[in-house]
Amino acid sequence: MGMITNVTSFGRSGLSDWLLQRTTAIVMAAYVVFVTFYLLTNPDLQYDQWLALNSHICMKVLNVLTVLSIAIHAWIGLWAVLTDYVTVRLLGPKATPLRIIFQLGMILVTLVYVIWALDIVWGI
Amino acid sequence: MVADFPAFISALLADIRCYIVNKKRPVNLDIGTIQLPITSYVSILHRVSGVVLFAAIAVFLWVLDASLTSEESFNAVKECIGGTLCQIIIWASLAALAYHMVAGVRHLIMDLGIGETLEGGQLGAKIALIVAAVLIVLAGVWVWA
Numbered sequence: 001m002g003m004i005t006n007v008t009s010f011g012r013s014g015l016s017d018w019l020l021q022r023t024t025a026i027v028m029a030a031y032v033v034f035v036t037f038y039l040l041t042n043p044d045l046q047y048d049q050w051l052a053l054n055s056h057i058c059m060k061v062l063n064v065l066t067v068l069s070i071a072i073h074a075w076i077g078l079w080a081v082l083t084d085y086v087t088v089r090l091l092g093p094k095a096t097p098l099r100i101i102f103q104l105g106m107i108l109v110t111l112v113y114v115i116w117a118l119d120i121v122w123g124i
Numbered sequence: 125m126v127a128d129f130p131a132f133i134s135a136l137l138a139d140i141r142c143y144i145v146n147k148k149r150p151v152n153l154d155i156g157t158i159q160l161p162i163t164s165y166v167s168i169l170h171r172v173s174g175v176v177l178f179a180a181i182a183v184f185l186w187v188l189d190a191s192l193t194s195e196e197s198f199n200a201v202k203e204c205i206g207g208t209l210c211q212i213i214i215w216a217s218l219a220a221l222a223y224h225m226v227a228g229v230r231h232l233i234m235d236l237g238i239g240e241t242l243e244g245g246q247l248g249a250k251i252a253l254i255v256a257a258v259l260i261v262l263a264g265v266w267v268w269a
Contacts, residue, residue, distance in 0.1 A: 047198040
């Protein structure tokens, strides 16, 4: 049972997932607080200024750290949701293939997000 | 003790009977029929907002992409943010983000050992709902002001 439920989890261990969920949350919170503060303090933001900010190496690093955090955090979070609700107990025997399809779809979307974000951030 | 032996046996039998009877008591584990506490609603909303945010990432990435591609697309984003449909999508995304962050910070605070009792958990849940509601209103003011 443990093997079956853990094969699609991110860290392959609850303790590892627990720690990663919190470290990635702190990275994303730092990003959200910084960008919100920046946008609030620059209400008439112009393209050149916005481009300059996102071209700075520190902002590039923060952007990449944030999208990697989103990927890990979403993987762990959606794994928890799917393994709780798309279950044989709630949906019957079709639940397991359905859950695997959802999980693989979620992983695919997550990878597309990461590649798209890296292209945006490193393309400028 | 020897004189009490039959009494001891009958007491033991009564205990065993009681145990068997209690084991057969009906147990209701159907979560759909149980009234949920406030902490459950805060937890379920944390999950719902998380799933919503997974979709909202596409919106945020689209905005980031368009805002950095060229001056024209940057201005197009600014113009779009002035439209009602765009404003509703952005406000809904910000609302999910605000709620999810507040509920997440509550988790981090509880990880530090604060508010882990039954009363503490319920108080924390109420505070989280109030703080999130205030932030969601402020996000609306930001989008529409």
